Amino acid sequence: MILTACSSDPVNETPEQKEERVLNDAAECDPLVGEFRDLMADYEKELGAMVAAKKIEPETQQRFSKKASDLTTRIQERGETALGVKCWTEFNSIGQTYVPRIAKLSMEAMMMEGGMESLEGMDPEAMKQLRKMIGQ
Numbered sequence: 077m078i079l080t081a082c083s084s085d086p087v088n089e090t091p092e093q094k095e096e097r098v099l100n101d102a103a104e105c106d107p108l109v110g111e112f113r114d115l116m117a118d119y120e121k122e123l124g125a126m127v128a129a130k131k132i133e134p135e136t137q138q139r140f141s142k143k144a145s146d147l148t149t150r151i152q153e154r155g156e157t158a159l160g161v162k163c164w165t166e167f168n169s170i171g172q173t174y175v176p177r178i179a180k181l182s183m184e185a186m187m188m189e190g191g192m193e194s195l196e197g198m199d200p201e202a203m204k205q206l207r208k209m210i211g212q
Contacts, residue, residue, distance in 0.1 A: 095173060105163035106154070112147045112167065116174035119144060123181035132185045 119140040126132050148171075156164040 105166055106151075106159050108147060108151050108154070109159070109163055109167045109170070112144075112151060113170045115140070115143055115147060116170055116178070120174055120177050120181065123178060123185060127181055127184050127188065130188060132189055137182070137185065 122136060122140065126136070151159070151167055159167065
């Protein structure tokens, strides 16, 4: 009970509210972490729109991927010591939140380009590897 009283997390917070709070906290960190958060949110949104429209834009995917990779490298070069534990943790939380979603959408986009409409009917072994790759 004492630990609960000292916790900074709101009591009755839904997972969605917690995710939003963590992502918003990142904006208060190093500007690169806020930029990374915004980029990942935009990347997920754009990929989702492509998949929904069944119109894949490889140039857009490559642009987002390159920028995400660049930001990740720059943040990692600064490291935990320069960013501080809180900011470093938020950077990692953003990655853990968005990377599996983006990987799933990217896989769906690749499958659409290959003529498959969904993950349904996918070879079980390939599905197992995909799930392992995206951390599920």
